[in-house]
Amino acid sequence: MVPESGPQTPPLPASVPGDARPDAPALAPRGPHAVGVHTLSLVNPGQPDVTRPAPDGTLARTDRRLTVEVWYPTPGESGSGAMVYQDVIPSTPPVPYRVPGRATRDAPVKPEGPYPLVIVSHGYPGSRYFLSNLTENLASKGYVVAAIDHTGSTFGDMGHFAVTLLNRPTDILFTLAELDRLGAAGGDSPLSGAVDASRTAVVGYSMGGYGALNAAGAGFGPEVRPLVPGGALAGREAGAIRPDPRIHAVVALAPWGSGAAVKAARIPVGGAFGFWDAAGLAGLRVPTLFIAGEHDDVSGFEGGVKALFEHAVNAERSLLVYRGARHNIAGNPAPAIPGPISAEDFLRYAEPVWDTARLHNLNQHFITAFLGLHLKGQQDAAPYLQVPTPVASDASPDAPWPGFPARTAVGIELHHLNAGQMAGPGAGETLS
Template identity: 55%
Template sequence: MTVLPAVPFPAVVPGDPRPDAPALTARGPFPVGVLTLTVQHPDQLDVVAALAQPTLPDPLPRSERRLTVEVWYPARLADGQLEQIHYADRVVPAPGQPATPLEWLGRAVRDAAPEPQGGPHPLVLVSHGYPGSRYLLSYLCENLASKGYVVAAIDHTDSTYADLAAFASTLLNRPLDDQVVLDRLDALSAPGSGSPLSGLLDTSRTALIGYSMGGYGALNFAGAGFAPQTLAFVPGGALAGRLSGAYTVDPRLKAIVTFAPWGGPSAVRGLGVPAAEFGVWDAEGLAGVRVPCLFIAGDQDDVSGYRDGVRALFERAVHSERRMVVYRNARHNVAPNPPPPAADTLAPYMHYAEPAWDARRLNDLNCHFVTAFLNAQLKGETEALTYLDAPDGPGELKGFPARTSLGIELHRRPAR
């Protein structure tokens, strides 16, 4: 076990709350450990290799798909261990431009001893945007782990800053990646697995958090089957297994959180093929979601769209008990870490920044609202949902210091 030296660390790192943070933003009682896993998914359709051929091969080639997964968990620290960590990442500002190395700082300990007390802990899967990485929401992953969750963030192959490839791979593989990682973590949690995660997590209480393309995958994973038109988006009819009625939702999934989920009509329009009524979905597909949902979006989202995008998806998931948090005047970047110092030119900076909102403020709000939702859905603390209720008439939102809940809308729809 490596013990970090007591060296100076920045006063503020991603995830540290502002003084005006709402009640559930603060970290929980557990120190946080983090480890890295590799998950193999054998014999998968390889649409990147297929599209690289002069003519589309039939059948499509298959290969092993490898995923890197970062797991944050409640930990037990040795004397002298400090919750200080560096996450190395990079961003490509635009196609053909060189990558900009980035470094995220955090408050966790690499390969720390797991804390079994209070466990086994619920599992939260995290799925990044396109492009993105498993570190994109590290502030939220650390925060939830400190509150008694095991949090697993996936590097989706062909969809990260490091290996961005054909978009068709992302469209096909998001829900499939979520499934194989859930299955792998379930195996590692079993007694006698030999993994540090043995006995630490309870996959029967699983939630999935998805941002942008991760939200697209989360909705499909939760039962929003794609409309038949989507078969044109990926070669060889490869999406057939994710159409409405073609698959069964994993019963271990108890809730999803979707930040700015991609897939509405305005988002799909650029793919150049006919879209369904609600982008990749139709009304029947969205009605297939039956687990509770939390949508989080900006009402000026110009990537996923708001009125015909996130808001329409929220309204049409009619069989889900669902809630929505709206940040007024925010665009698409409502979920990520703040821009790191190395993102000091416009293109990489705007990959993370929100023009009308302070990123630390959004991080605080996300930690607060996601904690309330997951505590209710995965831990049975149903009173936590009152933090997601709008006041009757003018007034402050519950859990907010006086005069600090400006610019936030809360919406609720019952399951039909």
């Protein structure tokens, strides 16, 4: 007898992006919760359309549609559930591929909330699934995690760069407002009662890091305004931003927009800090974790991410450095597809010298400690951000880093600066 066709539950995957290696640091493995996942279709009405400037320079207005994937704690055993996320490689034409996960589609929210909110913003191009190695992990630890497909900036619909420059921070802030609304108690949303948006963090990779820093208060310099038609970026400049008080922390993974980055991209923006000047960086006042490769050739390191870390003087901030790494320190591994994958496409996902699974585990460990401290007030997370002096992990073989198995704290550096502290003598001191 032939069984009736219908929805099929994917088989439990043997491995998924983000699984903990045997040598993973203490906070990398999944937390105690099973994970549910739900897709939201959001509409931000009346947004400026930079693709249709009028002869007089004014911009038409249009509804901006966003797809947002939301992960959250659900009843069940940690690591249970089977999920297949559909994504594409941005070739011509795009090549579809599948990403396995450990989550359950549209499962009920575990009634222990509300949970702090983490908003995730991908690179250019990217997708809401590109960081599923992190989004599932954080949801298992008691967060609602909302990853945005930034329309016009995804693997499947990458468009004019001005669309990304304008909409990254506003997409983040709109998504925050919508998750606050949909997650409030007493509503009819599947997320009702699940979201504590008063405790929000923004995690951004590459162009997502650019958007995250601006959404949290780092205003753009006035030189950036001509890059987007109609003066549409003016409201995101230093002095014009009113930081959203719900945002309490930022994780900026290889954030784009520094002086080194715009120079490499031949974008005509002056100033030592590229898209930001000193006044703009001074607007960042929430704790920030910068994560970067030592040889980042997209966002830059010296004069790039490191310069942003050093000059965001009003924020308590840390800088995690992967020695020998380039730009691709966050995303899922290169997909398995029929036929060969080009080197260009492969290097959208892979690092030349670092194992991707190892990078996932390091990101999970430090981001878990950082968000636990700054969103949940978990003081027992602080020691994982306090490392022996000197800051290079393999320079202190007799003083292993907290949470790292013996012989594994190598190839990484961790720097810290308090709010009000400039770079210089003692800039590598640890938290006190």
